[in-house]
Amino acid sequence: MKKITAILTSAVIIISSLCGCTSAPAEDSGKIKVISTIFPYYDFARAVCGDKAEVSMLVSPASEIHSFDPSPSDIIAIQECDIFLYTGGENDVWIDKILESMDSDVRAIKLMDTVELSEEKLAEGMEHDHDDNHDHDEISYDDHIWTSPLNAITITEVITDALCEVDNENAEIYRTNCKAYTDEIKRVDEEILQITTAAENKTLVFGDRFPMLYFTERYGLDYRAAFEGCSTETDCSAATMAYLIDYIRENDIKAVYTIENSNQNIARALNEQTGAEILTIQSCQSISKEDFENGETYVSLMERNADALRKGLN
Structure with a gap:
């Protein structure tokens, strides 16, 4: 909770400072900007966008998502992107809070809202997480939704719909790329x-x-x-x-x-x-x-x- 509070305090300061910024903007490619928290959504967006958008990922390769701490530049990037992709589970509580504090046109997509969720289960013999702060009367949903290829297909289609709405000029390309990539997912599935x-x-x-x-x-x-x-x-x-x-x-x-x-x-x-x-x-x-x-x-x-x-x- 202290970590989340610190992040939110930083976010408010950073976002407020953006409003009064008068420096010249960095050179813009003119392409829409898509930011994902983690690799799966980055990969789906990359496959659909091709060279029509700038796609980036907050959590660097080989980094541990469960201890990820967003930097000021990460928060600014979220503020300035066109589409922001995140899971929405317990590791993303900070994101919901930051988005609430933003006055921005960013299209934020909480991908746990796009698929059917499964409750977390404690299998026989499995250790209970000692750092678990959940209220045990509260239902807790597993947030690793992309591990089912069927969910991956749904998520890719949701991302494609968002891209087509934000950048309708390239909608046909996005739809074609989506079909090609989801066919690949279906094959491996x-x-x-x-x-x-x-x-x-x-x-x-x-x-x-x-x-x-x-x-x-x-x-x-x-x-x-x-x-x-x-x-x-x-x-x-x-x-x-x-x-x-x-x-x-x-x-x-x-x-x-x-x-x-x-x-x-x-x-x-x-x-x-x-x-x-x-x-x-x-x-x-x-x-x-x-x-x-x-x-x-x-x-x-x-x-x-x-x-x-x-x-x-x-």
């Missing part, structure tokens, strides 16, 4: 569906936090994990470790999964005790610097997930 449908084992064990609820729901998979999706924990209790070891052994689990940018400490311990192979599932919430520089996309990262499932479920 069908590939993963075929793998999971044919698999005898339909349980994923994560020696890590678990941000893949919508993904597992899409493909009818069960899961066990050390931590919830937004947990900041890195070391699990002896009880959780013992539970996961026993579960892997008793159910003949061939692989233990981690997510991108993980330290893999828990997965390595599980591997040492059970022999289960360590495989990586891409949540796409963050992307490594190398992958970003190499032009990896949501689709290419989901193709990696297809390969990991092909190995781990057979």
